[in-house]
Amino acid sequence: MWRRIYRWLDERYQLQALVEFMSHKYVPMHRHTIWYYFGGVSLFLFLVQVTTGILLLMYYRVGEDASYESVRFIMSQVRFGWLIRSIHSWGANLMILTVFIHMFSVYFTRAYRKPRELTWVSGFLLLVLALFFGFTGYLLPWNQLAFFATRVGTEIVGSVPAIGHELVRILRGGEEVSGATLARFFGLHVALLPGIFTILLTLHLLFIQRQGIAEPESWAGRPESEKRRMPFFPNFLLRDLLLWLIVLNVLAFLAVFYPWELGPKADPFAPAPPGIKPEWYFLFMYQTLKILPAKVFFLEGEFVGVLFFTLGGLLWMTVPFWEGRLGKYRNEIAHLIGWIVLVYIATMTLWGFRS
Amino acid sequence: MRGVTRRSFIDWLLGLGIVGWISSVLYPIIQYIIPPRVPEARLSAVKVGKVDDFEPNSGRVVRFGNEPVLLIRTEFGDFKAFTATCTHLACIVQYRPDWKLIWCACHNGRFDLNGINIAGPPPRPLEPLKVVVRGDDVYVTREA
Ligand code: HEM
Ligand code: FES
Numbered sequence: 001m002w003r004r005i006y007r008w009l010d011e012r013y014q015l016q017a018l019v020e021f022m023s024h025k026y027v028p029m030h031r032h033t034i035w036y037y038f039g040g041v042s043l044f045l046f047l048v049q050v051t052t053g054i055l056l057l058m059y060y061r062v063g064e065d066a067s068y069e070s071v072r073f074i075m076s077q078v079r080f081g082w083l084i085r086s087i088h089s090w091g092a093n094l095m096i097l098t099v100f101i102h103m104f105s106v107y108f109t110r111a112y113r114k115p116r117e118l119t120w121v122s123g124f125l126l127l128v129l130a131l132f133f134g135f136t137g138y139l140l141p142w143n144q145l146a147f148f149a150t151r152v153g154t155e156i157v158g159s160v161p162a163i164g165h166e167l168v169r170i171l172r173g174g175e176e177v178s179g180a181t182l183a184r185f186f187g188l189h190v191a192l193l194p195g196i197f198t199i200l201l202t203l204h205l206l207f208i209q210r211q212g213i214a215e216p217e218s219w220a221g222r223p224e225s226e227k228r229r230m231p232f233f234p235n236f237l238l239r240d241l242l243l244w245l246i247v248l249n250v251l252a253f254l255a256v257f258y259p260w261e262l263g264p265k266a267d268p269f270a271p272a273p274p275g276i277k278p279e280w281y282f283l284f285m286y287q288t289l290k291i292l293p294a295k296v297f298f299l300e301g302e303f304v305g306v307l308f309f310t311l312g313g314l315l316w317m318t319v320p321f322w323e324g325r326l327g328k329y330r331n332e333i334a335h336l337i338g339w340i341v342l343v344y345i346a347t348m349t350l351w352g353f354r355s
Numbered sequence: 356m357r358g359v360t361r362r363s364f365i366d367w368l369l370g371l372g373i374v375g376w377i378s379s380v381l382y383p384i385i386q387y388i389i390p391p392r393v394p395e396a397r398l399s400a401v402k403v404g405k406v407d408d409f410e411p412n413s414g415r416v417v418r419f420g421n422e423p424v425l426l427i428r429t430e431f432g433d434f435k436a437f438t439a440t441c442t443h444l445a446c447i448v449q450y451r452p453d454w455k456l457i458w459c460a461c462h463n464g465r466f467d468l469n470g471i472n473i474a475g476p477p478p479r480p481l482e483p484l485k486v487v488v489r490g491d492d493v494y495v496t497r498e499a
Contacts, residue, residue, distance in 0.1 A: 148446055152461060155445040166389065174390050176421065269416050269423045271439070271449030274460040290462065294478045302444075 022233035028215045029228040035105035038098050044244045045095035052088040062186045064179035067142035068265040086255035096281045099127050107338050111214035117320035119207040122200050124317045129197050136189040147266030148276045151177045159302035283352030284345045285309055400496040414450020423447050434486035436495050437470045442479040
């Protein structure tokens with residue numbers, strides 16, 4: 001039966017060539033192989049987000065008087081609504097975490113070097129987009145925590161000299177965080193961001209397809225017989241699928257035993273409750289802003305922070321283009337920079353949690 | 356004009372055309388996403404309640420048009436009002452009866468009862484508004 005379907009398709013679409021092609025792709029095997037899985041897991045989590053996101057769309061409504069109520073409806077009335085929403089929320093957090101891990105593993109194995117510069121750049125942009133997904137999605141349930149986190153988050157942009165105020169108005173769709181903000185964030189979250197993300201992701205994967213997976217530098221000059229490889233198809237793919245199954249189980253476990261809370265509805269005329277903090281993936285930036293003085297020279301402290309992370313992000317994104325000029329100790333220097341960035345993000349995040 | 360061939364002239368025209376085309380698409384889009392300024396009705400005075408609705412040494416956030424305003428009744432019984440939007444990062448402030456101060460829970464900013472920023476990150480004082488008591492009714496107005 002399967003054979004016949006396969007033959008029917010093969011006759012028309014030459015599947016054999018594809019199988020041939022895939023069985024010639026190899027994944028290098030060495031003690032860092034484990035890190036190769038994080039890209040695949042991130043991809044899987046994105047697919048989970050798209051699926052659960054589309055399901056949420058069937059009941060979610062946008063508006064100051066509708067959003068909170070519709071999310072509460074999803075959680076209390078819709079069968080398995082609580083599960084879908086919880087998976088979407090947990091999935092967002094796990095996805096951002098795995099993308100971070102994926103990025104640092106690429107950095108430390110120096111797989112961003114020629115010829116993979118653009119794979120690195122597209123990957124970095126995907127991380128930035130994932131952060132935007134998180135920021136815009138967070139507001140959508142229109143609960144109190146999200147309302148104030150968005151007020152604070154958008155207000156930071158107001159520190160940009162001259163055009164700051166206008167930028168905040170564009171972000172919020174008006175002077176205040178209101179139903180207009182909700183409408184904007186909704187459009188970004190479910191239409192614009194998924195579109196751009198999908199295009200970039202396709203490019204990212206095409207680049208990888210074309211070039212194959214980077215081999216560790218220590219392999220250069222080794223005889224072929226000493227290089228251990230695993231065929232991408234079916235070995236690596238099957239392991240990947242197994243891992244996806246495990247990740248799905250982790251997600252289900254988190255969603256069932258730690259269901260995502262909704263909290264009270266946003267009230268633009270009530271004082272902010274204590275403990276307003278952004279999601280953990282913004283904490284390192286937030287904590288940096290908090291420890292900056294109100295004025296640095298003649299600039300607002302927040303703006304200096306914004307500038308610092310914009311420039312830092314640009315340098316990080318363009319690593320493959322300037323790292324080659326570091327000279328004799330480029331490996332050591334690049335390694336050191338990676339650790340500084342990683343330790344900085346980790347300490348600031350922890351500090352942000354505790355304060 | 357030496358150095359300008361017919362070819363480079365056409366390239367130049369083409370480039371100009373593309374730039375013109377892109378900007379004629381982008382310009383309306385950018386204008387579109389800037390929210391229009393809705394003229395705010397100049398609020399003269401808003402009635403926020405009766406004198407007896409407010410206990411001495413307490414505060415409440417009330418609506419002043421689209422704006423949240425913190426109305427405080429001090430322990431001595433007089434009224435004060437300030438815009439409730441924190442001058443740091445726009446959280447909404449509250450009155451702390453235990454400290455007899457205005458407090459912002461977001462980053463622990465504090466203001467005294469004249470709205471002056473006295474501790475924490477807020478860089479500027481809160482804008483004061485005027486409270487008028489007429490008979491039994493409490494009104495908030497923006498000082499002209
Ligand atoms: C095509 C893709 C997506 C669609 C259609 C979609 C749709 C939605 C909808 C309708 C909501 C509001 C319902 C709710 O709040 O429970 C929402 C919330 C949210 N989304 Fe998405 N989403 C997508 C992808 C993503 C991605 C990739 C991320 C993160 C990386 C993400 C992160 C979030 C977050 C953090 C929330 C708030 C969850 C909550 O507190 O309820 N979404 N999304
Ligand atoms: S927003 Fe009030 S102290 Fe930061």
